[in-house]
Amino acid sequence: xxEKLSEEQVRHVAKLCRLTVSDAEVEHFREQxxxxxxxxxxxxxxxxxxxxxxxxxxxxxNALRPDEPSVGMAVADVLANAPKxxxxxxxxxxxxxxxxxx
Amino acid sequence: xxxxxxxxxxxxxxxxxAGSQITSVQIVQQYLDRVExxxxxxxxFTQIFADQALQRAQRVDAxxxxxxxxxxxxxxKDNMCTPYGRTTCSSRILEDFxxxxxxxxxxxxxxxxxxxxxxxxLDEFAMGSxxxxxxxxxxxxxxxxxxxxxxSSGGSAVAVAADxxxxxxxxxxxxxxxxxxxxxxxxxxxxxxxxxxxxGLVAFASSLDQIGPxxxxxxxxxxxxxxxxxxxxxxxxxxxxxxxxxxxxxxxPVDGLRLGLSNQYLSDANHPSVAGAIxxxxxxxxxLGAQIVEVDLxxxxxxxxxxxxxxxxxxxxxxxxxDGVRYGRRADDAxxxxxxxxxxxxxxxxxxxxxxIMLGTYVLSSGYYDAYYLRALKVRRLIKQDFDGAFEKxxxxxxxxxTGPAFKIGEKTxxxxxxxxxxxxxxxxxxxxxxxxxxxxxxxxxxxGDPKLPVSIQLxxxxxxxxxxxxxxxxxxxATNHHLARPELAEAD
Numbered sequence: 001x002x003e004k005l006s007e008e009q010v011r012h013v014a015k016l017c018r019l020t021v022s023d024a025e026v027e028h029f030r031e032q033x034x035x036x037x038x039x040x041x042x043x044x045x046x047x048x049x050x051x052x053x054x055x056x057x058x059x060x061x062n063a064l065r066p067d068e069p070s071v072g073m074a075v076a077d078v079l080a081n082a083p084k085x086x087x088x089x090x091x092x093x094x095x096x097x098x099x100x101x102x
Numbered sequence: 103x104x105x106x107x108x109x110x111x112x113x114x115x116x117x118x119x120a121g122s123q124i125t126s127v128q129i130v131q132q133y134l135d136r137v138e139x140x141x142x143x144x145x146x147f148t149q150i151f152a153d154q155a156l157q158r159a160q161r162v163d164a165x166x167x168x169x170x171x172x173x174x175x176x177x178x179k180d181n182m183c184t185p186y187g188r189t190t191c192s193s194r195i196l197e198d199f200x201x202x203x204x205x206x207x208x209x210x211x212x213x214x215x216x217x218x219x220x221x222x223x224l225d226e227f228a229m230g231s232x233x234x235x236x237x238x239x240x241x242x243x244x245x246x247x248x249x250x251x252x253x254s255s256g257g258s259a260v261a262v263a264a265d266x267x268x269x270x271x272x273x274x275x276x277x278x279x280x281x282x283x284x285x286x287x288x289x290x291x292x293x294x295x296x297x298x299x300x301x302g303l304v305a306f307a308s309s310l311d312q313i314g315p316x317x318x319x320x321x322x323x324x325x326x327x328x329x330x331x332x333x334x335x336x337x338x339x340x341x342x343x344x345x346x347x348x349x350x351x352x353x354x355p356v357d358g359l360r361l362g363l364s365n366q367y368l369s370d371a372n373h374p375s376v377a378g379a380i381x382x383x384x385x386x387x388x389x390l391g392a393q394i395v396e397v398d399l400x401x402x403x404x405x406x407x408x409x410x411x412x413x414x415x416x417x418x419x420x421x422x423x424x425d426g427v428r429y430g431r432r433a434d435d436a437x438x439x440x441x442x443x444x445x446x447x448x449x450x451x452x453x454x455x456x457x458x459i460m461l462g463t464y465v466l467s468s469g470y471y472d473a474y475y476l477r478a479l480k481v482r483r484l485i486k487q488d489f490d491g492a493f494e495k496x497x498x499x500x501x502x503x504x505t506g507p508a509f510k511i512g513e514k515t516x517x518x519x520x521x522x523x524x525x526x527x528x529x530x531x532x533x534x535x536x537x538x539x540x541x542x543x544x545x546x547x548x549x550x551g552d553p554k555l556p557v558s559i560q561l562x563x564x565x566x567x568x569x570x571x572x573x574x575x576x577x578x579x580x581a582t583n584h585h586l587a588r589p590e591l592a593e594a595d
Contacts, residue, residue: 010460017418017463018425018443019456033461035519040407043477046484053479054486056309056339057295057535058565063338077202081429090427095439 005034107132107265108588112174112322113349115268119162119173126159126173126217133175133219137266140591145241146251146260148180149187150220158217170329172215177261177270180221181228182208182313183302191304192236193226195424195431195450205302206334207271207313214329219267222257226452227421228278228306230254231524234515235454242511243286244589246553249508252282252524255316259286262316264591269326270316275306276409277503277528279314280540280560284503287542287556287587289575290316291323292528294566295535296341298327299334307416308339310409310532319585320541320576324348327568343566351569352576359574361387362397362496367527373506379543379557383500386581397492397499401485402530408485409529410522411465411478418462424450457518486534489562498574499562502527503540507555531562538562539575542584556587 010030014021021029075088084091105115105124118124134152141147155175162173178184181191183201190196208218225235233241233256241256243249244264251260255272259282262270272279274292283290291314298313305311315326328349333342363384368377384394426432426446433445451459465474492499504524514521531538543559546552559578563571579585 009464013460013464013467016467017422017459018440018447019451019459020444020448021456029457029460032457032518033464036410036461036522037464039519039522040411040474040478043404043407043411043481044473046401046404046477046481048477048480048484051480051483053476054483055479057486057533058339058341060296060339060341065335073202078428080202081199083426083430083432092427093436093438093442 005030005037105129105132107136107268111319112268112317113319113325116171116174126162127156129173130155130159130175130217130219133267136264137220139593140264141266143242143247143592144244144260144264145239146222146257146264146266147177147220148190148192148223148238148257151187151218154186155217155219162215162217167215169213169215170325171211174216174269175219175267176211176216177220177222177258177267178208178218179224179255179258179270179272181224181273181304182271183304184208184218184221187221189304191227192224192238193450193452193455194237195447197237197431199429201302203302206299206336207330208302210329211271222255222261222270224257225254226455227304227417228254228273228275229417229454229458231277231281231521232514233257233282234511235452237452240511243508244591245287245555246508247592248511249553249555250285250511252285252504252508254278256282258316259283259288259290262286262288262318263589265588268317269322271313272316273303273311273313274532275310276413276525276532279316280503280528280538281524283316283540284558284560285508285556287558287589288316288318289320289323289542289585290314290540291327292531292538293327293331293568294343294537295532296339297343297537297566297568298330299332299337299340301334301336305420307413308420309416310413312532320539320572320579321349321352323539324352324572345566345569348569348572352573353580354573355390355577356497356570356573359387359390359392360395360496361392362492362499363394364397364399364402364492364499364501366399366402367501369505371505372502375507375546375557376502376505379559380500380502383543383559383578386578387500390577390581395496397495399488399492401481401488404481405485405530405533406522406526408478408481409525409533410461411474412482412533414458414462415466415475416462418459418466421455421459454518482533485530489534489536493564497563498571501560501562503558503560507546507557527560536562536565537568537571539571541575541579542587543582544584545587
């Protein structure tokens, strides 16, 4: 059996993936994630010593093309979906602000 | 009516347009009329491009477009980029996203003369097996509208099943084409990984995602694959693989066919109709001269656990791009950058997407990587080796697509694990990269007031062996004619 998942771990994972979770959500996700982790722990019953990990379905490695310049996307197109912009830049809040995460 | 959408095929319509027996405008209009009548209830399409579709149909009729799909309307799952309309992935975070480029698969369809009718609903970011996890409401199964259509490509499956389009594109990461095809009673094909370019397909799990067609017949699916396949310099995982043509030789039966049957796919937990469909298919194939051989796939029971580690790990990385800065939803009143990321993502993603991002982050995190992610990659190898061994003994594996027919809306939403277990017969093909096709195999017996629901079988083949897989599927289809059945549709209340 895997170890139990704590609320603290859920908060830590949420922070790693940049999600804000309310106290009510923490317990909700904790319960569901714990059940899923318990299920996927069935893999620990298998002997995988000496098995080569498989990250990709096909036996292909690096696909290279000639290093030739080509036309990229126009700046206006790149910025077209930006929620806030100051062309030719994306606009963001202060990175080192006075906020609670500063 | 000669070209009634409920009684024809995509190939027939294509030939009729080419032979000037009917115009593309007439055909597009027929489907648009059906969309107007039936879509409000079914919610298969979330966007319709009526004016643009009719204009393009006029150009086909004027002779401006030749090609193997000239004048044929097609539905596109809304996780593929189109330069018109929006590309939302049925997520709030991409609600207003206008793609600045076109997915290669869509470009190829249009270059072949096809006309995009609209974009279809999906589980948010293709994460789900029921199309209930959509920001734009649930899609309903046309065979019984209180049932799910399956997912995540539920909108595309319903578009074809209800004859709102003669063909559609979906994407399949763990079964997202084949399972909704099965639950809606249509053909759904997941090609070999790398067969179809993923450029412009919004990424969920990059080592598993593959685009493929929905249609009423194996022939229609084969024609669509013929147009879609091929290497693409914009997707370095696409492969220049031989194997076609897929459509031309379709009616040629496979001589000396050996079909594999595995006990590991025939659980007592399946709905009784599942075993019934497999038994019937065995008889049909035997009658066609096939030899049935037993194959051993001992790691099948580890498929779901492996899949949900690999898929969520890749998803947690792929979905890191939604930061509220370059595109997509952005939260107001953020205090600083980190706060902007957290608020935008928390407001923009639904619960299932959050759950999977958290699970994927957890299995990749320090201290857990070896126990979960690395171990899953090793089991993935064992699953692939199971298939390699099986295909030494047979040409294709005959198995169920799903554990049962369409379930009720709301039945599994509160239990994510129960929802995940839907993918037990489909996810291993994605892990191994092999092609799979789901084809209609009749219906459940309406008992105790339960409605008549589609039942399907699945055929799995070796890597890049779609041509033979399609011919085998066609043998079954021609012998049974299960594909001709259509649901009785109700208009919106």
